[in-house]
Amino acid sequence: MVKFQDVQLDRTFSALADPTRRALLARLEREDGLSVSELAKPFPVSLPAIMKHLDVLSDAGLLTRSKVGRTVSCHLNAEPMEEAMGWLARYQRFWTERLDALEALLEARRKGQD
Amino acid sequence: MVKFQDVQLDRTFSALADPTRRALLARLEREDGLSVSELAKPFPVSLPAIMKHLDVLSDAGLLTRSKVGRTVSCHLNAEPMEEAMGWLARYQRFWTERLDALEALLEARRKGQD
DNA sequence: CGTAAACTTAACTCAATGGTTAAGTTTCAA
DNA sequence: TTGAAACTTAACCATTGAGTTAAGTTTACG
Incomplete structure (x- = not known):
């Protein structure tokens, strides 16, 4: 096997791609x-x-359901999001660097004005 | 209009839902x-x-392309991921709380063993 | 000039998504 | 015990998504 395909990540991102599902969560x-x-x-x-x-949310592990009588309660399970966050975090430097640069600029200006 | 549909977020998450596209990024x-x-x-x-x-990545704003001669260079633009991170961050407490609880437990044990 | 490299576009297939309506099933309550 | 509430399942439909092959375009180079 050459490539490990992260099916869980596929399911998480694709579950989150729908506005109705995001609203439900x-x-x-x-x-x-x-x-x-x-x-x-x-x-x-x-x-x-x-x-x-x-x-879809259940299959992605983002939701669990428990039945009492005839009504079904839905419970959030955010854990699969952790992996998604982890994946995105790798790219965080691309915008935090930008913010750092801006902060550095502002800091330099502030010092210049002292 | 009752609900603002965040089309950008739709596009970002759905672009990230494919393993080939994640690998390209x-x-x-x-x-x-x-x-x-x-x-x-x-x-x-x-x-x-x-x-x-x-x-798909271009439409989501995650990629830009620039042509020189007959070859096209691809450039990452991670900015749209910031919003996706922001959306997920809201749920971070569900796993960090869990970790905090675990850490507290371990800490308590450690103290007990002193 | 002619050919090959590096895309790009077109036309097609097939499966998956997101929605519908209609017809169940199970449970509660009068 | 009968009816309604709260789901659930089934069958269908239109659109989109991810892939294909084949043909077209543009640019470089001998």
């Missing part, structure tokens, strides 16, 4: 344990459409 | 300014397939 970040229908309510799409989004 | 992170064919060489797919990936 954002909702759970503020208020965990909402039911499927409560989660679905704000969106202008059908319940089965939301179900599919929840399936 | 990783390559440019180490060695900027590679030509299209140099970039394509390591991959087991046709040149037009790579072209399409480069188009």
Whole structure:
């Protein structure tokens, strides 16, 4: 095997690529344990459409569900995001360097004005 | 309009959801300014397939291209990743809290053993 | 000038996504 | 026990995505 394909990272990024799914996660970040229908309510799409989004989020490991009676509670699991952050962090220098340069410039100016 | 849809974030995450595209970016992170064919060489797919990936990366603003003669140099632009990091950062507490808890536990144990 | 290198475009295929409506299933409650 | 609430499943549809091969364009060079 030449190349290890990081399927988990694929699934995480692709789950996050949809605005509806990001909104669902954002909702759970503020208020965990909402039911499927409560989660679905704000969106202008059908319940089965939301179900599919929840399936995608579950497959990516970003969501767990627990059934009590006839209602299903949804729980955020942010852990897979850690790897995504880790991947992105490698590129952080490309914008922090820029900020550092700006800060250095501003610092130099400030000193010049003393 | 009820909801602002962040098209840039959609494009960034969906560009990053493909392992070939992530590999292309990783390559440019180490060695900027590679030509299209140099970039394509390591991959087991046709040149037009790579072209399409480069188009996706360009549309997401993650790549710029500059032509000199008949060769096209590719340049990484990591800036759009900043927003993606920002979005993810909101969830960072879910794993750093866990780590903090673990560290606290280990610290407590260490003290107990003194 | 003619050919080859380095892309680029076009046309096509196939599978996956994101949505729909309609028809289940299970559980609660009057 | 009957009906409604809260999902779930199935079947379908249109669009997009990732790949292909084949043909076209532009630039360099002997």
